[in-house]
Amino acid sequence: GEDVEQSLFLSVREGDSSVINCTYTDSSSTYLYWYKQEPGAGLQLLTYIFSNMDMKQDQRLTVLLNKKDKHLSLRIADTQTGDSAIYFCADRSDNTDKLIFGTGTRLQVFP
Amino acid sequence: GAVVSQHPSWVICKSGTSVKIECRSLDFQATTMFWYRQFPKQSLMLMATSNEGSKATYEQGVEKDKFLINHASLTLSTLTVTSAHPEDSSFYICSARDTGTAYNEQFFGPGTRLTVL
Numbered sequence: 654g655e656d657v658e659q660s661l662f663l664s665v666r667e668g669d670s671s672v673i674n675c676t677y678t679d680s681s682s683t684y685l686y687w688y689k690q691e692p693g694a695g696l697q698l699l700t701y702i703f704s705n706m707d708m709k710q711d712q713r714l715t716v717l718l719n720k721k722d723k724h725l726s727l728r729i730a731d732t733q734t735g736d737s738a739i740y741f742c743a744d745r746s747d748n749t750d751k752l753i754f755g756t757g758t759r760l761q762v763f764p
Numbered sequence: 765g766a767v768v769s770q771h772p773s774w775v776i777c778k779s780g781t782s783v784k785i786e787c788r789s790l791d792f793q794a795t796t797m798f799w800y801r802q803f804p805k806q807s808l809m810l811m812a813t814s815n816e817g818s819k820a821t822y823e824q825g826v827e828k829d830k831f832l833i834n835h836a837s838l839t840l841s842t843l844t845v846t847s848a849h850p851e852d853s854s855f856y857i858c859s860a861r862d863t864g865t866a867y868n869e870q871f872f873g874p875g876t877r878l879t880v881l
Contacts, residue, residue, distance in 0.1 A: 684867055695770075695857055696808075696872040703867075741807065750796065750861060750868060754808045 655679040657744050657755035664761045671729040673758045675742035678723065685718060686743040686752070687727045696741065699727070729760075737762045766792045768860045770873035777848055778881055784844045785876045787858030793838035794860035798870065799831075802855040814841040848880040 657677045665671045677685070682704050688696040702709045702716045702725070709716045715728040725742055739759050743752040767790040777783050787797055795816045800808040812833050813821040820833035830852075832844040841860075845852050855877050859870040 688872075693875070693877070695768075695874040696859075698869065698871075701867070701869075750870075751798075751810055751813070752859075752870060753810075756807045757805075 655744065655746065655753050657742060657753050659740075659742060659755040659758045661756065662759050662761070664763065665732050667732060667734055667762055667764050669732055671727075671732045671736070671760055671762075673727045673729075673740050673742075673760065675725040675727075675755050676723055677725065677742075677744045677753075677755075679744050679746050679753070681746050682723075682744050684745040685716075685725050686745065687714075687716065688741045688743060688754075690739045690741065690757070692738075699740075732760075732762050734762045734764070736760060766790075766860070766862050766865075766869075766871045768858065768871045768873040770856075770858055770876050772876060773874065774877040774879070776879045776881065779849050780847055782844055782846045783848055783878060784842055785856055785858075785878075787841045787843070787860065787873055789839045789860040789862070789871070792860070792862045792864060794841075794862065795838060796861045797835060797841040798859045798861070799833065799841075799843050800857045800859070802857060802875075804855075808857060811843075845878065848878070850880045853878055853880045 686701045687699045713730045717726045739757045742755040771786045797814040799811045814835040816835045822828045835841040857875040859872045
């Protein structure tokens with residue numbers, strides 16, 4: 654089946670930029686998503702990118718997509734302590750509405 | 765954005781009992797809802813796709829007789845964990861697809877934590 658991988662942990666200082674990376678295997682991916690999950694809570698959609706785009710910027714968030722390498726990244730500018738959470742990337746295939754989630758990256762922001 | 769609720773937020777039950785979890789789309793109709801399971805510090809794994817008015821589609825390895833799904837209305841899907849055992853303890857999250865959005869976005873509920881003693 655399709656697979657989505659992420660690094661497990663990222664620790665950054667408050668005010669710095671965070672970059673969370675994701676790789677996927679699906680060749681027929683249409684949309685790629687970034688979700689945020691705070692402890693004990695559900696998932697909050699942060700942003701998404703259509704597969705024919707290279708970049709999308711939304712306030713402090715920048716998504717970069719390298720479709721050739723099947724690599725997706727999320728950059729958070731001016732990271733705040735409130736950004737501490739688990740971040741999941743997810744792949745949605747052209748053929749289905751199913752979302753395949755990555756393993757999640759735990760972002761810790763310290764003062 | 766659209767809101768999806770789940771009830772209960774958490775439940776503790778004895779081994780052998782059945783537990784029902786509700787997933788509701790509060791301000792939109794959802795012909796399709798999804799049920800996920802999340803183990804501690806792990807990713808979400810899709811269990812089944814719930815279709816209004818028809819049988820759910822289960823992912824490989826998920827026992828349909830163990831996890832009963834009913835999607836009787838356009839705003840409600842239920843997941844019943846039958847004869848629950850400690851290994852069924854997990855965080856269950858539902859999502860509902862809003863076909864009114866440009867890209868059929870899935871909105872997620874806050875999750876239900878099930879603990880089976």
